[in-house]
Amino acid sequence: MHLVCDFDDTLTNTTKYWNFWLDKLEKVGVSRERAIETGSRLFIERFTLKRHMDALSIQDQTAVQLLNEMEEHVKEFGKTYIFPDVHPFLLEHNTNHSFSLLTYGDETNQRWRVSESGIGPYFQPVRIAGPEKHKVEFLKEILQTTAEQIIFVDDSPNELNPVVDAGLPIKLYRIVRPGAKHDYVHERDDVAWTRIGSIDEIKI
Numbered sequence: 001m002h003l004v005c006d007f008d009d010t011l012t013n014t015t016k017y018w019n020f021w022l023d024k025l026e027k028v029g030v031s032r033e034r035a036i037e038t039g040s041r042l043f044i045e046r047f048t049l050k051r052h053m054d055a056l057s058i059q060d061q062t063a064v065q066l067l068n069e070m071e072e073h074v075k076e077f078g079k080t081y082i083f084p085d086v087h088p089f090l091l092e093h094n095t096n097h098s099f100s101l102l103t104y105g106d107e108t109n110q111r112w113r114v115s116e117s118g119i120g121p122y123f124q125p126v127r128i129a130g131p132e133k134h135k136v137e138f139l140k141e142i143l144q145t146t147a148e149q150i151i152f153v154d155d156s157p158n159e160l161n162p163v164v165d166a167g168l169p170i171k172l173y174r175i176v177r178p179g180a181k182h183d184y185v186h187e188r189d190d191v192a193w194t195r196i197g198s199i200d201e202i203k204i
Ligand SMILES: [Mg+2]
Pocket: 006, 007, 008, 009, 010, 154, 155, 156
């Protein structure tokens, strides 16, 4: 069995990381509302802290300092953002099954965050989707290169829906982390995919 995993809000607590960033922006005078509104637009493109600051007109010394602080923070605490159910699951299944990552965003930024999270070695390869190539396209390619059964887990119905609509022979899970962006009921929960609350509910 090969398990393809989303990263943000599936394996790592992106909501907590995002709130940490919003706190930092608030301290330099950016309202939460404006930061969220500006950031949300960037998520569809390829979000980075730098692009977010550019969009908010945070420049020069303040921008350099904020970026340094965030880099230090991720370096020191990146591992602690991984949800507690992830490591036990990987340790239990890693000898009989394989895992890879399929995340959305800026290539450099995502690879850096995955690397600092400490879980990178379990997931090979790490694939980065974006506006010009969505996750469903990567999954089609994966299916063509293996005879293994593929499982895909993501928190966002926006990523799962195209896989269902394409009729791909992939077992789908939607993980819902309390307080996360996609923490809501969806009509396809337990219809087109299995809704779970923690990664160890995946039947592998
Ligand atoms: Mg996600």
